Amino acid sequence: MTDRITSWHGSPSRPLYTPPPGAIDAHCHVFGPMADFPFSAKAKYLPQDAGPDMLFALRDHLGFARNVIVQASCHGTDNAATLDAIAKSNGKARGVAVVDPAISDADLAALHEGGIRGIRFNFLKRLVDDAPKDKFLEVARRLPAGWHVVIYFEADILEELRPFMDAIPVPLVIDHMGRPDVTQGPDGPDMKAFRAFLDSRDDIWFKATCPDRLDPTGDPWNSFADAVAPLVADYQDRVLWGTDWPHPNMQDAIPDDGHLVDMIPRIAPTADLQRKLLIDNPMRLYWPEEMRA
Numbered sequence: 001m002t003d004r005i006t007s008w009h010g011s012p013s014r015p016l017y018t019p020p021p022g023a024i025d026a027h028c029h030v031f032g033p034m035a036d037f038p039f040s041a042k043a044k045y046l047p048q049d050a051g052p053d054m055l056f057a058l059r060d061h062l063g064f065a066r067n068v069i070v071q072a073s074c075h076g077t078d079n080a081a082t083l084d085a086i087a088k089s090n091g092k093a094r095g096v097a098v099v100d101p102a103i104s105d106a107d108l109a110a111l112h113e114g115g116i117r118g119i120r121f122n123f124l125k126r127l128v129d130d131a132p133k134d135k136f137l138e139v140a141r142r143l144p145a146g147w148h149v150v151i152y153f154e155a156d157i158l159e160e161l162r163p164f165m166d167a168i169p170v171p172l173v174i175d176h177m178g179r180p181d182v183t184q185g186p187d188g189p190d191m192k193a194f195r196a197f198l199d200s201r202d203d204i205w206f207k208a209t210c211p212d213r214l215d216p217t218g219d220p221w222n223s224f225a226d227a228v229a230p231l232v233a234d235y236q237d238r239v240l241w242g243t244d245w246p247h248p249n250m251q252d253a254i255p256d257d258g259h260l261v262d263m264i265p266r267i268a269p270t271a272d273l274q275r276k277l278l279i280d281n282p283m284r285l286y287w288p289e290e291m292r293a
C-alpha cells in the first residue's frame, strides 16, 4: 500500500432536491489530515486527506445542517480524527467510534464527552483483520446510557451474525442495509431476509445509503430506488440517510454527491417521510436531549 487514493468527487453538483432545514447527513467520515492524525498501521487503504473543513463545506453545499461522523477503518481504534472533527463542528456533528473492546469505562465516558453516541463493529474482511464477537458483546454490554451499536456486514453473513446481534442489549444500526443485492428487487431474497431481521426487534435501525456501492447499474441507480423505497416506507421510524462521503474505496466509481442527495425524494417521496429520514430519526439517536426539550 503506497499511493494515497482520492475517492470523492472534486466538484459535486448542487442537488435538485432541497433537504428540509435541520437535515442530518448521518453517515460520513473524515480522513486525517494525516499530518495530525496518522492512519492506522493496519489500514487497508491509504486515502488523501479529507478533513473537517472539506466535510463541512460539502454539508453546506448540499443543504445539510449536521453530520454524524463514523470512524473509518483506516483510522483503526484511534478516534482522534473523528473527535477533532466533532470538536470543530460547533455542535453540528456527533459521531460513532471504533474501539478496542478492552476500552475502559472512563475512556468510554470521555468519548461520550467528545460527542460519540455509538460504536461500530465492522465485519468486512477486506477492511478489518478480525472481528471478535465475544469481545464485541462484552463491550456492547457496558456502553454509556443511550448509545447504540452500528454493524457493517454483507448480506451473505446476515444469518450467521443473527445470534450475535440478537444478544446485543442496545439498539442496532445496520450500515447500508447489510449490503443487499438491490438488483433482486424489493422482494428479492436479500431484502426479504433483511425485513425478517428488522421484524425480529423493534430497535433495529438501518441506513438507506450507498446506491453507488450497492447498485451496479450506476447513476441514477434505478435498481436501488426500486428496491429501497418500499423498505423506507415500511420502516419509516427507524431509517437514516447519509452521503458516505468521502466514499472510502470508491475511487473507481466516484459518485457525485449532488446526485446522491437527489436519491432522497425517490426513496422517501413525501415531506413527512423526508422529515423522519433526515431529521426526526437521526435526532432521536444522536441529539435526543433536543427532542425532549
Ligand SMILES: O=C(O)/C=C(\CC(=O)C(=O)O)C(=O)O
Pocket: 029, 071, 072, 073, 074, 122, 127, 152, 175, 244, 248, 249
Ligand atoms: O464506510 C463505508 O461506508 C464503507 C466502507 C469503508 C468503511 O466502512 C471503513 O473504512 O470503515 C467500505 O465499504 O469500504
